[in-house]
């Protein structure tokens with residue numbers, strides 16, 4: 001599908017502003033035409049006041065690390081991040097501040113973040129006065145390649161989550177989840193669902209992101225990720241499936257019965 005976005009005002013170099021026409025073809029920016037403008041002379045009667053924008057997927061404790069490791073392949077990148085990029089909570093807090101401010105500058109007014117160490121991220125949300133949600137990530141297995149991400153002691157999962165849930169407010173919601181099917185046993189997935197019902201919160205996880213992750217799930221659990229969740233009886237409106245780019249028609253029908261998919265693009 002093609003679109004032409006006209007008369008967009010964007011930042012230019014050296015404190016100038018540009019008026020841009022942006023042509024989008026088949027989902028990609030095909031052409032940008034810009035002309036310098038004097039912001040003082042822009043007719044504001046043609047401006048729109050818009051509602052807020054939601055950034056539905058942020059990793060505040062990882063984005064800067066990822067930029068540092070940009071040249072690596074995904075398996076190597078995640079593997080390196082899981083072992084060599086150790087941080088203190090203070091560093092996590094500062095990283096989260098930078099990433100969240102960046103998102104604010106991009107126009108997001110509500111944000112959804114994922115974190116294995118959620119406390120510094122919750123603090124950053126508070127200090128910036130943001131609205132949104134933070135998923136507290138727990139992993140208990142590793143069926144992928146390379147080094148495993150942080151593994152949680154899930155014996156006391158309910159107690160640990162209940163302490164994190166104490167930070168839940170109307171502005172900042174506390175969710176539960178895992179990195180992906182590769183990082184959560186069937187038992188843990190069922191426990192997430194029970195906790196989501198008990199606390200009236202949500203479960204978030206990356207799922208079916210690329211052929212490889214689906215094939216690994218078929219190999220280790222005997223079926224595709226969406227079918228697995230369905231068989232475990234946990235697919236309901238409390239589950240948010242992140243990405244879900246690699247699904248067949250039957251899985252689309254299974255998903256269509258309950259909720260929405262977050263960020264249906266793989267990165």
Ligand SMILES: [Zn+2]
Nearest residue numbers: 057059206242
């Ligand atoms: Zn993600």
